[in-house]
Amino acid sequence: MKSFTIVPAARLVGEIAVPGDKSISHRAVMLASLARGPTRVTGFLPSEDCLCTLRAFQALGVDIEVEDPTTLSIENRFHRLFPPREALDCGNSGTMMRLIAGILAGQPFRSRLVGDASLSKRPMGRILEPLERMGAHIRAEGEKETPPLALEPAELHGIEYELPVASAQVKSCLLLAGLHAQGTTRIVEPSPTRDHTERLLVHFGVRPLREGRALLIQGGLSLEGRDFCVPGDFSSAAFWIAGAAAMPGSEIRIRGVGLNRTRTGLLGVLLRMGAQIEESVEEASGEGEPRGSLLIRGGKLRGTQITKEEIPNLIDELPVIAAIASLADGETQIRGAEELRVKESDRIRCMVENLRRFGVPVDELPDGMIVEGGHPIRAARVSSFGDHRVAMACSILALRADGRSRIDDVGCVDTSYPGFSKDLHKLSQAAVESAPGWKDYLSWVQPSPKTSGGEQEPRRPVVAVDGPSASGKSTVAKALAKALGIAYCNSGLVYRAITWSLVDKGVDLDREQSFKSAVRSMKLECRIEENELHVRIDGKEVGQEVRSPAVNAAVSRVSASPWLRKRLLPLFRKLADDRALVMEGRDIGTAVFPGTRFKFYIDADPKVREQRRQKQGESDSIEERDWEDRSRKAAPLRCAADAVFIDSSRMTVEEVVLRMLEELRKRGFPLPKESSVS
Numbered sequence: 225m226k227s228f229t230i231v232p233a234a235r236l237v238g239e240i241a242v243p244g245d246k247s248i249s250h251r252a253v254m255l256a257s258l259a260r261g262p263t264r265v266t267g268f269l270p271s272e273d274c275l276c277t278l279r280a281f282q283a284l285g286v287d288i289e290v291e292d293p294t295t296l297s298i299e300n301r302f303h304r305l306f307p308p309r310e311a312l313d314c315g316n317s318g319t320m321m322r323l324i325a326g327i328l329a330g331q332p333f334r335s336r337l338v339g340d341a342s343l344s345k346r347p348m349g350r351i352l353e354p355l356e357r358m359g360a361h362i363r364a365e366g367e368k369e370t371p372p373l374a375l376e377p378a379e380l381h382g383i384e385y386e387l388p389v390a391s392a393q394v395k396s397c398l399l400l401a402g403l404h405a406q407g408t409t410r411i412v413e414p415s416p417t418r419d420h421t422e423r424l425l426v427h428f429g430v431r432p433l434r435e436g437r438a439l440l441i442q443g444g445l446s447l448e449g450r451d452f453c454v455p456g457d458f459s460s461a462a463f464w465i466a467g468a469a470a471m472p473g474s475e476i477r478i479r480g481v482g483l484n485r486t487r488t489g490l491l492g493v494l495l496r497m498g499a500q501i502e503e504s505v506e507e508a509s510g511e512g513e514p515r516g517s518l519l520i521r522g523g524k525l526r527g528t529q530i531t532k533e534e535i536p537n538l539i540d541e542l543p544v545i546a547a548i549a550s551l552a553d554g555e556t557q558i559r560g561a562e563e564l565r566v567k568e569s570d571r572i573r574c575m576v577e578n579l580r581r582f583g584v585p586v587d588e589l590p591d592g593m594i595v596e597g598g599h600p601i602r603a604a605r606v607s608s609f610g611d612h613r614v615a616m617a618c619s620i621l622a623l624r625a626d627g628r629s630r631i632d633d634v635g636c637v638d639t640s641y642p643g644f645s646k647d648l649h650k651l652s653q654a655a656v657e658s659a660p661g662w663k664d665y666l667s668w669v670q671p672s673p674k675t676s677g678g679e680q681e682p683r684r685p686v687v688a689v690d691g692p693s694a695s696g697k698s699t700v701a702k703a704l705a706k707a708l709g710i711a712y713c714n715s716g717l718v719y720r721a722i723t724w725s726l727v728d729k730g731v732d733l734d735r736e737q738s739f740k741s742a743v744r745s746m747k748l749e750c751r752i753e754e755n756e757l758h759v760r761i762d763g764k765e766v767g768q769e770v771r772s773p774a775v776n777a778a779v780s781r782v783s784a785s786p787w788l789r790k791r792l793l794p795l796f797r798k799l800a801d802d803r804a805l806v807m808e809g810r811d812i813g814t815a816v817f818p819g820t821r822f823k824f825y826i827d828a829d830p831k832v833r834e835q836r837r838q839k840q841g842e843s844d845s846i847e848e849r850d851w852e853d854r855s856r857k858a859a860p861l862r863c864a865a866d867a868v869f870i871d872s873s874r875m876t877v878e879e880v881v882l883r884m885l886e887e888l889r890k891r892g893f894p895l896p897k898e899s900s901v902s
């Protein structure tokens with residue numbers, strides 16, 4: 225399963241054009257396929273969803289040539305559709321299924337519409353009822369009126385229908401069915417929804433009549449092919465708009481994006497939250513799709529209230545609004561958004577669960593949520609729940625986490641935004657240009673918050689050395705201790721020894737009680753002999769066995785236990801009671817000896833670290849272990865704010881140790897008269 229690993233970034237900077245609008249791409253293919261004469265569609269979104277629509281119309285006998293991934297030549301040479309040989313696959317797309325059902329309902333042939341697991345759970349009753357009233361023979365084969373949909377040949381007639389819930393998909397389904405019905409179809413909307421279908425109908429020569437809240441379409445009119453350019457998708461741009469607005473110091477420009485007023489509700493919400501957004505409409509061409517560019521500057525946002533009336537114009541943007549509400553000061557309430565529960569996922573449930581994992585206080589409501597913003601964002605591992613917008617919204621929030629986060633199951637992002645991760649990298653990397661070397665990686669080595677300053681200095685001088693796996697910290701810490709003539713303590717050895725014993729005894733690490741009782745019954749001895757830490761468990765001194773693949777694979781899980789860490793803390797501190805020492809690990813400068821003035825954070829490019837570990841002939845999943853060490857709740861791996869950061873990628877061990885000695889001298893460490901490196 226594909227996942228994103230998100231590196232924190234201070235801000236978003238740069239200029240992009242987002243891919244074509246998903247809603248409009250579907251509709252452009254559908255209407256061009258019904259039209260007489262050729263249409264060239266440019267800016268088409270070649271996402272999984274839209275490609276399903278393209279394949280469906282090819283299967284219905286329409287000539288669709290893909291000139292390049294975003295340019296299509298479409299012509300229905302026979303001015304009719306043909307029976308498809310097999311079921312039409314709508315993939316993950318509710319838009320496709322509901323709209324194409326409107327087109328197929330009035331055809332003189334049978335058809336069947338199927339979808340993926342997620343689409344197969346989505347309600348179709350809302351189109352079945354009005355279509356049946358128009359004379360369609362349509363049946364949902366799934367439970368509770370869910371897909372697949374089976375359609376039999378039928379002749380439709382116009383009806384008057386008042387939508388119980390504002391829905392652009394239901395409205396569009398009925399407009400397309402009305403096009404193939406006898407007489408007039410009158411559709412009344414409770415509140416305005418996105419109007420792409422109406423605009424495209426006008427583009428192809430059929431003008432629905434607007435009478436207040438009602439739309440009227442005359443059956444039997446034919447569409448005329450005409451070239452069409454799809455604007456950039458506002459809902460894709462929304463991730464950058466919201467992300468940049470909420471990250472102080474950001475400045476991004478988005479070109480060629482659709483600015484249809486029925487889609488841009490997000491802008492109003494962000495402006496209310498204090499965002500700085502400049503909009504310039506480049507093309508308002510009458511009844512076509514308006515497009516233009518947006519300039520967003522980042523700042524501190526404040527919470528807001530989003531009401532039922534606003535929902536239809538920002539429904540797809542609610543996940544990202546929930547994400548950035550976490551960064552705003554104060555509370556944000558989202559109400560009247562129960563529709564979110566029947567999208568590609570239950571977006572209320574999924575966002576609430578993910579926000580909680582990021583450490584955001586959030587209350588779930590039947591029709592929305594209350595997000596309490598302004599708290600620190602914790603690095604987290606979350607799931608997309610198979611929903612593209614959840615995946616992207618969480619990616620934006622992860623940029624502001626205190627470490628590297630992981631979003632699992634992100635294959636779904638391709639349904640609307642192929643290339644999202646590339647754009648994320650492009651816009652967030654610009655933010656870390658000032659970091660030397662491997663930019664994106666360095667950006668997550670952010671200083672931990674400053675300690676209160678009240679921590680006690682250890683009784684004897686302690687040099688704290690922290691860093692990720694295979695960064696070389698043991699090697700340099702050992703050499704430094706030798707040069708200083710003081711004790712060297714490898715705290716990781718203690719975690720490894722405990723892990724080895726647990727693995728050796730076959731303890732199930734997932735069962736907390738077994739884990740705790742096994743640790744309690746262990747006889748753990750830590751002694752410094754000949755200036756080096758020695759660990760014994762149940763009377764046996766541990767050796768090379770603690771570096772076995774089984775221990776490497778389990779040690780980060782074991783050391784993530786807050787209970788165990790609390791238990792070991794006094795043991796580590798006691799070692800410094802009567803001697804000076806160099807102690808290395810993952811939390812020495814931040815949790816074990818936060819009061820020491822002598823702190824180092826040793827790091828190296830992940831590729832270099834990988835190579836170093838391979839050279840040692842050890843099997844170790846460095847990336848996985850790093851992630852676990854950084855994302856755990858208790859004492860995660862961080863570079864202390866007052867630590868000296870050393871990138872050892874292009875330094876020899878001697879160079880690193882000399883650099884450390886120099887820093888110790890500057891900080892007043894009691895150096896022996898002659899400290900040499902050997």
Ligand SMILES: Nc1ncnc2c1ncn2[C@@H]1O[C@H](COP(=O)(O)OP(=O)(O)OP(=O)(O)O)[C@@H](O)[C@H]1O
Pocket residue numbers: 691692693694695696697698699700716836837839840872875876877880
């Ligand atoms: N500056 C350096 N240049 C080249 N190789 C180095 C450097 N520092 C360390 N190494 C080598 O890299 C390997 C890994 O180093 P070391 O075991 O000290 O890393 P570590 O950070 O303590 O790893 P872990 O925490 O996983 O035990 C060793 O073989 C070591 O000799």
Ligand SMILES: Nc1ccn([C@H]2C[C@H](O)[C@@H](COP(=O)(O)O)O2)c(=O)n1
Pocket residue numbers: 693715716717719720779780783784808809810811812849853
């Ligand atoms: N202070 C420490 C030291 C070590 N750990 C954990 C994290 C590591 O994955 C594991 C083994 O350490 P290593 O021998 O690789 O340095 O022990 C920790 O959490 N805190």
